[in-house]
Amino acid sequence: MHATPLTFIATMPASTERFVNIAAYKFITFEDLEAIRPCYQETCLALGLKGTILLTPEGINLFLSGTRAHIDSFLLWVRSDARFADLEVKESYSDEQSHKRMLVKIKKEIITMRMPLIQPELGRAPAVKAATLKRWLDQGHDDDGKPVVMVDTRNAFEVDVGTFDNTIDYRIEKFTEFPEVIAANRAALADKTVVTFCTGGIRCEKAAIHMQNIGYDSVYQLEGGILKYFEEVGGAHYTGDCFVFDYRTALTPQLQPSVTVQCFACRAVVTPRQQLDPRYVYEVSCPQCAQ
Template structure:
């Protein structure tokens, strides 16, 4: 895998050219002295005028940041000076504006909350499948051993509503902590099949696949790099809609361009361009899903 993936969209005639680089990165690695690390990350991000969110946890780091090319490069060089993060990989996209409005560095218990302390990706990952291989499996309708392939979405319901793989299993999760019980309850549904878990960038599906192995799933993979890496490498094949992202852009299409989809500030529901025409849609206040229910 490349250290960085540059995801750019062609500018239309007369359109402003992208000037900000947006990065997404995570690594499961034991981290300590988080109270000492936090001000260091805060200081460099403030000095470089970066915006976004960094999560520091005992099980690793997760970051979504936006800044100029020069400043992002300097930040990544600083991060990788930590021997634990020397091989950190990241994904990139470009935008005209910074994709986040403020800068937050938080200390959390987990990179993504699952409440399954026995799951430790640092000690060994579940098998992963790259985008090109997954597309080939979906094209032919089975994996290389002839087993049917089933896609399992590990994201929350409002993310899935923006877009997902065709015929995916969607448990309508409201939070990731619901996943372990549901996937164990439905284990028999996947007998004789190859299961591929996926999410936006790889964190949730990595934990999900490990948990599934732990409870006896024989053929389970995680989609390497998540949906965004899949878009970068093969586009929107076997995928319907866009991909929800946790910044002001709300959603990216398979060409990794921002779409007109929005998220309601009040209830977090996805608001399509058509729904934005409704009188109930008041940016920052309400949408057709929650108007009159507050």
């Protein structure tokens, strides 16, 4: 357990240096959250990092942006805790820091599902790596010859920015709706290999465990989510971009910021074409909320 924050004096990056953006999570029993929170906050501030860290009884979830040296220093500090020695991160790059401030929050869950019996720390559902999934989608079936079905566990507005081809999208508005809708459609997915996915792996990890619990016998989670898929195999079998919860709004399959923006008023994603609409007024309205 981290008893003290990292002692470090942050320095300003060179004007030509790009920022590293990382996303990571781990399901693990976390205690003494109130005592641990200041250590994370002080370490991130000392390193000049910006972003959000969620500390919960079931684990940690973080999105941070900073220079290469400062991100590496933070990861060295985090991994000095034996529980996070194997913490894996997904990286992308940007010319500006992808967040505007630094927050360390305490929450009840990493991602709200309200299914307390689901504890990924005690055992995960099977995971499929990006390269294997691409091969399955290339050939149209898994290694046993079963048809592969992609199930998007994200909210509808995220799916609208981009998703895998021929994916099943249940148009959920929040993740707490997923258990009911996936249970109602179990018969339609029988005799198929189901691959759940999300942005970075958190939602699909919980989703796959729940699906196993209610009787799905061939379900996988996409290891590392869409961002890891982009990192390892690019945009094969994927159309559009991937919504992210920072100022970049969405990332292309090349992990570069897309040209979409997010409406200041209703938080909807506004495409380049929609930005030409007279109802789109910067920080005021967009075609979706102006109707």
